[in-house]
Amino acid sequence: MREVVVIGVGMHPFGKYLEKGLKELGREAVWRAVEDAGVSLPDIQVAYVSNALAGLITGQEGVRGEVVLRDAGFSGIPIINVENACASASTAFRGAWLEVASGMADVALALGVEKLYTEDTRQSIKALAADSDLELGRLGFQFTSYYAMELKKYMQRSGATREHFAQVVVKNSLNGSLNPHAQHRRPLSLAEVLGSRVIADPLTLYMCSSMADGAAAAILCAKEVAHKFTSGPLVEVATCCLRSGMFRRPGEETESSTTITVKQAYDMAGVGPEDIDVVEVHDAMAPAELMIYEELGLCGPNEGPMLIEEGATTLKGRIPVNPSGGLAAKGHPVGATGLAQLSEIVWHLRGQAGARQVEGARVGMVHNVGGFVEWDNAANTITILKR
Amino acid sequence: MREVVVIGVGMHPFGKYLEKGLKELGREAVWRAVEDAGVSLPDIQVAYVSNALAGLITGQEGVRGEVVLRDAGFSGIPIINVENACASASTAFRGAWLEVASGMADVALALGVEKLYTEDTRQSIKALAADSDLELGRLGFQFTSYYAMELKKYMQRSGATREHFAQVVVKNSLNGSLNPHAQHRRPLSLAEVLGSRVIADPLTLYMCSSMADGAAAAILCAKEVAHKFTSGPLVEVATCCLRSGMFRRPGEETESSTTITVKQAYDMAGVGPEDIDVVEVHDAMAPAELMIYEELGLCGPNEGPMLIEEGATTLKGRIPVNPSGGLAAKGHPVGATGLAQLSEIVWHLRGQAGARQVEGARVGMVHNVGGFVEWDNAANTITILKR
Numbered sequence: 001m002r003e004v005v006v007i008g009v010g011m012h013p014f015g016k017y018l019e020k021g022l023k024e025l026g027r028e029a030v031w032r033a034v035e036d037a038g039v040s041l042p043d044i045q046v047a048y049v050s051n052a053l054a055g056l057i058t059g060q061e062g063v064r065g066e067v068v069l070r071d072a073g074f075s076g077i078p079i080i081n082v083e084n085a086c087a088s089a090s091t092a093f094r095g096a097w098l099e100v101a102s103g104m105a106d107v108a109l110a111l112g113v114e115k116l117y118t119e120d121t122r123q124s125i126k127a128l129a130a131d132s133d134l135e136l137g138r139l140g141f142q143f144t145s146y147y148a149m150e151l152k153k154y155m156q157r158s159g160a161t162r163e164h165f166a167q168v169v170v171k172n173s174l175n176g177s178l179n180p181h182a183q184h185r186r187p188l189s190l191a192e193v194l195g196s197r198v199i200a201d202p203l204t205l206y207m208c209s210s211m212a213d214g215a216a217a218a219i220l221c222a223k224e225v226a227h228k229f230t231s232g233p234l235v236e237v238a239t240c241c242l243r244s245g246m247f248r249r250p251g252e253e254t255e256s257s258t259t260i261t262v263k264q265a266y267d268m269a270g271v272g273p274e275d276i277d278v279v280e281v282h283d284a285m286a287p288a289e290l291m292i293y294e295e296l297g298l299c300g301p302n303e304g305p306m307l308i309e310e311g312a313t314t315l316k317g318r319i320p321v322n323p324s325g326g327l328a329a330k331g332h333p334v335g336a337t338g339l340a341q342l343s344e345i346v347w348h349l350r351g352q353a354g355a356r357q358v359e360g361a362r363v364g365m366v367h368n369v370g371g372f373v374e375w376d377n378a379a380n381t382i383t384i385l386k387r
Numbered sequence: 388m389r390e391v392v393v394i395g396v397g398m399h400p401f402g403k404y405l406e407k408g409l410k411e412l413g414r415e416a417v418w419r420a421v422e423d424a425g426v427s428l429p430d431i432q433v434a435y436v437s438n439a440l441a442g443l444i445t446g447q448e449g450v451r452g453e454v455v456l457r458d459a460g461f462s463g464i465p466i467i468n469v470e471n472a473c474a475s476a477s478t479a480f481r482g483a484w485l486e487v488a489s490g491m492a493d494v495a496l497a498l499g500v501e502k503l504y505t506e507d508t509r510q511s512i513k514a515l516a517a518d519s520d521l522e523l524g525r526l527g528f529q530f531t532s533y534y535a536m537e538l539k540k541y542m543q544r545s546g547a548t549r550e551h552f553a554q555v556v557v558k559n560s561l562n563g564s565l566n567p568h569a570q571h572r573r574p575l576s577l578a579e580v581l582g583s584r585v586i587a588d589p590l591t592l593y594m595c596s597s598m599a600d601g602a603a604a605a606i607l608c609a610k611e612v613a614h615k616f617t618s619g620p621l622v623e624v625a626t627c628c629l630r631s632g633m634f635r636r637p638g639e640e641t642e643s644s645t646t647i648t649v650k651q652a653y654d655m656a657g658v659g660p661e662d663i664d665v666v667e668v669h670d671a672m673a674p675a676e677l678m679i680y681e682e683l684g685l686c687g688p689n690e691g692p693m694l695i696e697e698g699a700t701t702l703k704g705r706i707p708v709n710p711s712g713g714l715a716a717k718g719h720p721v722g723a724t725g726l727a728q729l730s731e732i733v734w735h736l737r738g739q740a741g742a743r744q745v746e747g748a749r750v751g752m753v754h755n756v757g758g759f760v761e762w763d764n765a766a767n768t769i770t771i772l773k774r
Contacts, residue, residue: 001489052449055442062439062472063758063765066631070760075634076647079766080478081470085449091467095482102489103388244453247462260463371450373457378450379466 001101003223005234006385008037009343013181014214014331016117022054026068026113029215029336033109037219038229044219045105046078048095050088050112052335052370057124058115068113086282087242087370088112089216089338090381094240096220101237106222107229112340113215114333124211144208146372147285148200154291155202158302162202165287166193167308169206169328172286175315176325178356181340183212183331207286212331216339218346233350238269238363238384245376257380258295258369265365265382266297273297276384277361278348279321280341282368286328289313289321292367320358323348338368342383349387362387388488390610392621393772395424396730400568401601401718403504409441413455413500416602416723420496424606425616431606432492433465435482437475437499439722439757444511445502455500473669474629474757475499476603476725477768481627483607488624493609494616499727500602501720511598531595533759534672535587541678542589545689549589552674553580554695556593556715559673562702563712565743568727570599570718594673599718603726605733620737625656625750625771632763644767645682645756652752652769653684660684663771664748665735666708667728669755673715676700676708679754707745710735725755729770736774749774 010032012025026049034041049065060067065079084091089112096108116124154160173188188206196205226234243261248254266272273296281292290304298319299307307313313321324330324344327337345364347353364385371378397419399412413436421428436452447454452466471478476499483495503511541547557577563569575593583592613621630648635641653659660683668679677691685706686694694700700708711717711731714724732751734740751772758765 001491056446056448059443061443062470063760064470066471066758066760066765069631070634073634074631076630076632076644078481078629079471079631080482080629083449083451083468083470084453084466094465095467098485098489098491102485102491104485104489242465242467243463244456244461244466245463247457247460257463371453373450373453378453 002103004097004100004220004237005223005226006218006237006346007221007226007230007234008033008039008219009346010036010217011181011340011343012215014183014212014333014340017213018117020213022051022060022064022068022113022115023071025115025213025215026111027072029113029217030072030109030111033217033219039107039219041073043107044077044109045107046099047074047109047111048080048082048092050082050092050335051114052083052085052088054115057118084379085370086284086334087338087368087379087381088335090240090366090368090383091242091379093218093339093342093383094242094381097237097240100220100222106225108220109217110220110339111215111217112336112338114335115213116211116333117213143284144200144203147288148203151202151287158305160290160305162194163190164290164305164308165202165207166190168289169193169286171314172322172326172329175323175356176329178354179325179330182325182329183210184329203285207328209284209327209332212333214331214333214336216336216343218339218342233387235346235349236386238271238386239265240381240383241265241268242379242381245373245378248375250375256295257377258292258367261380262296262382265384269384271363271384275363276319276365278323278345278358278364279319280324280344280366281321283322283326283328284332286326296367315356315358323353323356323358338366338381341366341368345385349385389490391484391487391607391624392610392613393605393624393733394608394613394617394621395420395426395606396733397423397604398568398727398730399602401570401599401720401727404600405504405506407600409438409447409451409455409500409502410458412502412600412602413498414459416500416604417459417496417498420604420606426494426606428460430494431464431496432494433486434461434496434498435467435469435479437469437479437722438501439470439472439475441502444505471766472757473671473721474725474755474766474768475722477627477753477755477770478629478766480605480726480729480770481629481768484624484627487607487609493612495607496604497607497726498602498604499723499725501722502600503598503720504600530671531587531590534675535590538589538674545692547677547692549581550577551677551692551695552589552594553577555676556580556673558701559709559713559716562710562743563716565741566712566717569712569716570597571716590672594715596671596714596719599720601718601720601723603723603730605726605729620774622733622736623773625773626652627770628652628655628768630767632760632765635762637762643682644764645679645754648767649683649769652771656771658750658771662750663706663752665710665732665745665751666706667711667731667753668708670709670713670715671719673713683754702743702745710740710743710745725753725768728753728755732772736772
């Protein structure tokens with residue numbers, strides 16, 4: 001397998017864009033990434049396109065990537081449409097990585113694009129509900145209530161309080177206020193977060209990610225030919241691991257799928273949690289960050305609350321987490337989220353993250369999970385990037 | 388890149404199964420392929436799952452592969468959901484091939500599964516219409532009328548008659564009558580085909596593929612470890628090419644995307660059309676076979692009618708095409724079709740195709756296309772398999 005580098009990333013800012021469709025959102029992200037990479041369109045030999053919900057929201061069920069990329073100017077290349085719920089974009093990234101690593105292509109594009117806002121938002125809400133297994137859907141299951149239940153259990157075992165949970169949002173909203181691609185850019189106070197409407201106890205409104213429109217793209221290249229396109233700093237893909245959930249009985253206590261996946265990723269990348277300088281985690285509900293710290297090995301069992309108390313995960317802390325603002329500040333256009341997380345890490349490793357730059361970051365990690373099947377995440381992804 | 392072999396294939400017969408869902412259909416295909424390959428489930432390290440329309444038909448928009456494969460007994464492997472309209476299953480096959488060829492996995496599964504029949508078939512018809520670009524959808528475009536227009540032009544330039552078109556269906560319905568996996572298994576006469584209801588002139592009812600439920604799966608393995616699982620004949624994947632459509636103006640006469648793709652495939656596989664012993668082509672409307680003969684280089688320009696007159700593409704002919712019965716006889720469960728075509732070729736290369744066996748077949752080809760974006764197929768795939 002060849003060494004693979006990311007030579008360009010680009011985003012359409014996340015937010016509400018009623019006047020734009022998949023094509024307009026996707027085109028902007030792709031063209032920004034193309035410009036960033038210094039490639040021209042014909043250099044790109046293969047594309048992976050992720051979108052999670054257009055079939056239900058806009059009726060564009062088939063060949064979404066071909067429709068978006070034709071509009072963006074592509075012709076006659078392999079285009080693979082992939083889906084893995086909220087982890088769709090990391091799945092697209094993994095595909096592009098494998099194409100280049102295997103030698104099948106020298107330059108590959110990964111694009112994640114999602115359009116959730118419509119004139120009738122009930123349509124989108126319904127689509128999100130259908131995102132998990134149908135049987136759970138029939139039971140009234142949805143992600144917010146699941147997270148709430150898990151967080152209640154976490155409070156019991158770790159001593160985490162509502163204030164700890166709110167503190168995560170305070171940190172991330174401050175980061176988001178520095179991110180021009182974020183949907184919500186106002187720093188929130190502890191009182192505001194705690195005082196906002198209860199969605200599913202212990203979750204309040206500001207703790208939950210919001211739906212968004214948006215797109216993000218990355219251009220991957222064989223390291224051996226990257227000099228043809230860019231003289232800038234190269235960001236290596238150390239690994240990109242994807243695993244479906246584990247079979248387990250309800251209530252069975254085993255290592256989480258995320259933990260199993262991150263151990264595999266550390267192993268493949270030849271690093272440990274102590275080597276990681278900056279992390280983007282999938283905090284569809286921001287307080288889950290505390291549990292994810294542990295799952296990723298960034299702290300020991302039940303030490304999540306301590307990390308947030310100490311400010312260890314702030315931009316200036318020991319191990320900054322979600323410098324982008326995370327899903328709650330940045331917005332969560334499902335099929336685009338993973339590539340936005342990856343773009344963020346690329347900017348930090350290059351020293352291009354502006355006011356939210358994590359100083360001296362050389363190794364970064366993205367945690368992006370999606371879906372829910374029989375009491376576990378459907379898809380777990382961990383990507384490790386190195387300067 | 389390593390040599391890759393197909394060590395197992397399996398299908399759920401195509402047809403109308405109102406009582407079955409994606410899980411039941413998918414499970415049967417996977418377990419049959421697993422048994423055929425001599426592997427056990429934990430041997431399978433990665434899976435690509437294709438489905439084109441469940442989002443619109445059943446509401447299962449997200450993580451379809453995880454839902455189906457969890458039910459089939461899989462736990463903790465990378466599962467990639469792919470979609471490329473009618474070419475979805477060949478796209479899944481290509482992904483599995485790349486995983487093994489690259490060395491990322493030794494054993495990979497490709498599964499195509501589709502559920503189109505519901506109590507209310509209008510739902511499925513609506514979903515099929517949405518399968519192409521939205522703008523064409525708004526213009527009332529759908530595949531049957533597009534094929535009809537293309538066939539009219541073909542009649543003008545080649546001299547093909549309605550009788551030639553019907554003769555393709557007569558040939559394929561005879562083949563389908565010998566195929567236990569086919570939806571329609573009654574041999575049709577020329578008079579029956581010509582006399583059936585006109586759908587879009589020159590197409591009559593029996594010339595059109597029907598929607599179906601079904602699933603098909605293949606297990607791919609590195610050639611160097613295949614002996615661990617099977618002592619049977621190995622079928623090598625010589626190549627699997629995927630290309631999106633070409634940019635062209637309406638009416639512009641250039642080489643078709645299929646021709647460009649097949650030339651690339653011949654080149655990669657080191658064979659020419661004269662080396663091919665058996666072919667499965669994507670004849671969503673059976674008469675299109677005549678045009679596809681030319682596109683694949685099986686005959687010269689405008690010689691399609693001659694091929695069918697001579698019986699060259701019958702089971703005993705010079706170059707048998709659609710021994711399975713093709714899409715019109717076999718049925719067309721969109722996201723499963725490509726893997727059914729591939730399974731058919733594997734059976735022929737192994738000498739296991741029963742009464743429809745093409746004698747001595749050593750090199751086979753699958754043509755599977757999907758979607759439609761700006762006057763061209765969205766996705767073109769050509770796979771070449773060798774004994």
